[in-house]
Amino acid sequence: MSITRTINPIHFEDLEPHRFEDLIRQLIYDFKDWKSIEATGRLGSDDGIDILAIENYFVKTSDDEESEYFDEERVWIIQCKREQNISPKKIETIIRNDIGKQTEIPFGYILASSSNFSKKSRDIFKLTLNELGVKEFYIYGKAEIEDLLFQPKYDHLLFAYFGISLQKRKRSLKSNLMARLTTKRKLTKVIGGIDAVDYQTVFIKPSEQFDYPKIHDDKNLAWRFYETACYQPADCISVYAKKYLAYVNWETGEWDMIENFDIAFRRYPNIWSLDEKFYDKYDKHLSEAYEKWNLVEPNNQAFHIELKAIHFDRIVLVDEIGDAYHEPPHIVVDYINGSPFENKNHIILRGTSPHQFLKPEEEKRIKYFK
Template sequence: MASEADDDEAAVVVGISDHMWLIQCKRERAIGPKKLLQYLDEIKLGENEKLHGIIFTAACDFSKAARDLFRDRCIQMGLQEWHIWGKGEVEDRLFRPENDGLLFAYFGVSLTIRRRSQRADLRSKLAMKRKANRLLGPKEHGSVLLRSPDALQYPYSAEIHNFERLPPWYVRRYVGLSHDGLKFSLHRHFAFLSDDGKSWDAMLCCHDATRLHDDPWTPEVNSPHVKRAEAWRIWNELPEQNKAWLDIEGIVPFDTVLDIDELGDECFSAPHAYVPFDGAHSKAFSRVLKAAPHSTVVASGSQTLRATRVERQSAHDGKHRDPRPDAPSRATTHIRSNAH
């Protein structure tokens, strides 16, 4: 059985083989080469103490000259290891996974929690994207009711003050998926495109973004059917090469779509998309395209779009019909807004 003296001797042997490190931390805005050497010269050791290594860290950056002098002085002092950590090195180490606990304890930031939050947000967006593709994909270019979850008066529009200007729900044509959300047609106007394909004009008195018979909340005063018939008559008299459509579309972000009711109800049997908004487009759409002078279309957030891409398609494909029952099918020019 080992004696108490043997234990003490073993402890001394272990202590002799240990390496002694010195760690100095400084909270200074700047430490130059001269001051750095001064800190090293001020290190005092006991009679039988031998310094193995040093870690010198400060909340500032060190110049190359300071780092070179630090290395040379450590060699002169007979140190086996030396490290100098400036602001950049400390931040790099804090953001390592093994130091996430320290980062959260001292700064309230956790990369692990942040990644979990990002993963949850991404899963939510992708889930809504898949759901929209499943429920609205077969009804592309059909009407959808964009509806605020706070609209408790639904479907009685007469109970809402200024419903025509700031409606808490309205019918729009679903265009399809975009990279950042659901794309809806906000306005579609009869337009004129010049022969050079650059200048254009549009009749904003009425729009074809929604089939009028699909919207039960269309006002009966100043019937839009009459306006559209007159606008179509004027537009139809244009030369074929100058006929065009001006499409203005908006994007509803995936993360703002609360849910989609594909069944509808007795007032509107097509799908309902629940989106928080107060009637203004800026609340429901992340990107809203609006007509502006000089043949441009300006998106919210100062992004500029120009009507430069021209495609040929049927003007009367069942979605935008001539009010005359015997009207022939015509080919027309379709203006699309493309970002630059």
């Protein structure tokens, strides 16, 4: 069964400082209508400024219909700090240093950092830029940058810088879900619907069947017939993996079972190439088990059932045609450690009436069958 995965925090600290600057520059390409964006930090002539950008802003000369527009160039400073922690005092120092070296106050200012900013840091950021007369400003901490990178339009940057593609994961997830739905539709069509699958005979076999249909070991059959039980747990079909004749006191919960014979193994249809001696022995044990069970009061007769599930992801094929050796339908499964089933099982005691059942408690087992 597939495991649900989440995305861990992005490791900005793994980026070289100039690569972090490149990332921020590419993230802000469509933030404004830029006339130019210069990576001044990479040129070595930045005066401490990493990115200098010029915004195209068209201003209307008046409110008249015949008024004209002119292009006002707005200067923006973008400062990038790939640091784990920036104190409020350091933020104020960075801003005053950046703006103090300019001949004119820039229109806009952006501070981007791989650290998370506290409320005090954000307050100092706003207060300082307001005091210096900067008109528009933004602060981007680790959380804000991650939010941007997780947007579909920036998926190419997320992959280029960190090797993660959410869109690829979504496509993969969608493909997996569609594959499960296809399997479920085929099962319900061939075997039975959600409420009509109980006690339907299926032949389960591995996807790798090197010697099929020849059998070498009748004690550990790689393929055999099972009876289906339900479509539970989610995205699974469960079968009666083991089934024993049992006694139950429904009032006290006391129970016992004839555990030397598993009646979940189907007598018919026969498994091709299985020795007739196997079935002779089967018939003998089946008869002995029912002789004991028929002595139980009808109201106390029950079945000790072990349900095991096959996840849809492990079903390679639902074959409604079958073959000349075993009649349909076949479920071809990707076996793990020689088994088609998930690790968990579900055990119940069920009466001769399907609505009469309980979960057996080991401490309430008695010695009823001698």
